[in-house]
Amino acid sequence: MKAADFDYAAPRTLDDALALLARDDGAARPVAGSQSLGPMLNLRLAQPGLLVDITRIPELRDIAVDGDALVVGACVTHARLEDGGYPDPTGGVPARVAAGIAYRAVRNRGTIGGSLAHADPAADWVAALTALGADVIVAGPHGRRSVAMADFIVGAFETDLRPGEIIAAVRIPALSERARWGYVKVCRKTGEFSHATGAVLADPGRGVARCVVAAASGRPVVLDDPRLLADAAARDAAVAARLGGDPAAIRPHLVALRRAVAQVTP
């Protein structure tokens, strides 16, 4: 199928982009790598009147260290994160996560901000950035605000973004040298969306012991309890209580998390 008719704009500044998106008919949508919106346009599941291409805005393409955090612009592609070559106080976790996203053709165009804004529960950044305790920097008509990942993802394909707002950057806190990262996706084939994701960050240096289960039906499940790393039965019970539903359906999530925990367990 071919997309329905739409207008296209490619502003060079964030202010221009926000002005275009502020059109009060609600028909404008931002687009970056177009790896989710593109197919939706072609299937006519999305029919915006105006596409605002934000990939030419220089500040959205920066990767920088700011204090004790890695700040990644919304339009940074998965491929750039995968390839490294930037200072990374998180010890390479974003590069590892990026390398496992879909396949290279998708990574060449897909962006970290686009993935978060789309908020597919199975998306890697939804799971990984939640586990990393990242913050989302949101720019809008009323200025900027910072939202914790755990609050940013509201549900399946639902975010805290308000009309006229876009993601400007993601702020990933630095990890200590003792930090360990576990990450397991259950996919039927390479490049396919995950059916169950387990992410674990164990950073004794910062007092973090976080388990995340994602790719279920809603927002990620976050368990911030260090005892759960050692107690598999309690962990399974906690996840089951949060996910609910058919034991057979949640089983892959338990397995993914158990295997992610095994990766951080010396």
Added chain:
Amino acid sequence: MSTTTGVGAPIRRKEDDRLLRGRGRFVGDVALPGMRELAFVRSPVAHARIRAIEVPPDHAGAVFTGADLAGDGVRAIRAASGLPGFKVSEQPALAIDKVRFVGEPVAVCVADTRAEAEDIAAAVFVDYDELPVNVDMLEAVKPGAPRVHEHWPDNVILETRTGGDLSAVAATAAVRVSRTIRTARQCMVPLEGKGVVAHRDRQAEQLVLTTSTQIPHIVRAGLAECLGLDQGAIRIVPPDIGGGFGWKGLLQPEEVVAAWLALRLDTPVRWTEDRREHLVAAANAREHHYEITAYADARGRLLGIEADALVDAGAYSVYPFTACLEAAQIGSILPGPYDFPHYRCRTVSVATNKPPLVPFRGVARTGVCFAMEQMIDAVAAAVGREALEVRLENLVRPEQMPFDNVTGKHFDSGDYPESVRRAAAAIGVEGVRERRARGEPDGRLVGVGFATYCEQAAHGTAVYHGWGIPMVPGHEQAHARITPDGGLELRVGVQSHGQSMETTFAQVAHEVLGIPVDRIKLVHGDTALTPYSTGTWGSRSMVMAGGAVATACRRLAERVRRIGGHLLQVPAGDTTLADGCVRAGAASVTVREVAHTWYRAPQRLPADVDPGGLEVTAGYKPGSDHGTFSYATHAAVVAVDPELGSVEILDYVVVEDAGTMVNPMVVDGQIYGGVAQGIGTALYERMPYDAEGQPLASTFMDYLIPGFTEVPHVRILHMHTPSPYTEFGVKGIGEGGAIAPPAALCNAINDALAPRGATVTDAPMTPEVILEALRRAGGPA
């Protein structure tokens, strides 16, 4: 092999320079002045009466319906079988009164671009009065099920019965094993979808279709019937084709619509199937259901097989293969390569509210092999022996060749047990057993499985005439012409859609005439330029058209030698033709000089020269009309994750016998591609439908096909038993790779699951299927 480029030489493909550099010309590349694009309004419901079709006034003249076609006298597609009891369906190219599956074309929209045509399609309103739906063939055959075709008494398109009574065997057999086995409905997913450009050629006074088809001459015949035109008023010119697998082996309703519109609007029109259309409206292959019982003695020697096989044939009968090709074949090929005395099989082709079933690479064999090979392993388990041993003891033996099996299939040659032994050695059965005994550090379960099949190919008149379908293959013809500069042009009516014919037919001609392969040009498919052919299907092109090319070239060789002998002043009988030269003793004259003489210096020719000159049309049939029998054993080693139900293929071996291979590299390519598709059938591919008949996968997010990382390195070993009936001893092998993988992988998975007491019987063997089998067997928790 007589030369380094003739029959048997693994030369690189002539067509690759064009195709691999993106310089081919496909339907999507065609640009004609004034060409308009088509989009179809397709039914969003599986079964409904059409109350009304409303076209917004500003789109009047851009939308056409079935009533418009009927008004112009366009007839429905009708593909009948002569088998007794066959119920004939009529498929209007655009639905009239009723729709019978989701995706059925209801109206066509014309615009300058596809996007604008889709805008119009979105604005057309169709009022549907929904009817009860048949989604499951097992329900559709029950009394009182809603009828897909209301004037039929039920949904049974055709029922066949093969064989006799097994009650005596059942009463005395030491072992009886029964299984219910099912394969899913699949899409064929060629790289390039279906597509067609239609236009009127005023000079030739012809309707011309540049269409992505495997069977141009048959499309012409079917189209002429639908449009009421002389076949001579239609020309089919296939462009480059990006794979077919059967999906392009039929007359498509969209071809009829495009052809009619090109005439009605007097302007070129194009339709290109997109992936969503393909997934939704072309999920049409492989859906089988078996209730099967094997009887054996205490050692596992088969005494008899009885089976009830149902095939979900969808809503209509496709032209020319009909709605019963798949099921009717099951009855005759279910015994596979096994020798046993008693057999009974009932098959039912069932009409449902799904797209019409189309023969897909392997046609029926993939399901048959899946069923039969599971039974061999089940019998082995029942008698407590290795499946490998039981398989070896039941296969037809080489000393029985040629062999007529329990359904009268005539096996031409080969050593089937040897293919099993070689596969077992190559896969390292002992090593797998030791590895299993040690256990895997990650807790996965390892298993090894085998599947053996025979591939009847190049089916002849004897096989097809009994079915009474609109097409029966007879002699295949080829035209060969030596050009004035000593090159060669070949014309064949089969159509390459990835089979490498431009290379392999040139190798055949080179083998006979010695003209260099790069000076041989193949013209194929175009109905205006090539001899009539039923086309490329059933792994027949090399056997049939290749045989015809060889025959035509041999006739040419005689004429070349006659002229050459005259030039050398010796009798033709004293000459030989080799390496492009006619020789007599130390003297020689090149084919090029012979050609020059015929065309440019006829004054030098003898008085009694053959006036047919240096072009020949020759017909060919193999010595046996029953088709060739290639065969193979596939062996797979898998690791099953019992917690997630996922399967990794650790090793895969194919031992196959294609007889004489014209180009071993091309044969290997066919096998690699076929195995990849077979892995799709085995592990990934399934079009799910909900209770209302809605297809639930409309993109590759939901319809999974194996990719680069899911297809292992396949190790191929060749055996060489030339067919006694064909030119050079070739056998058809185009489909074989896709036949055995589901069976081999199923047996491997079941071998892996055996310690847990679990068995899978349905394809695809998804994580859900495997976990469910484990659950039934008592684990995992």
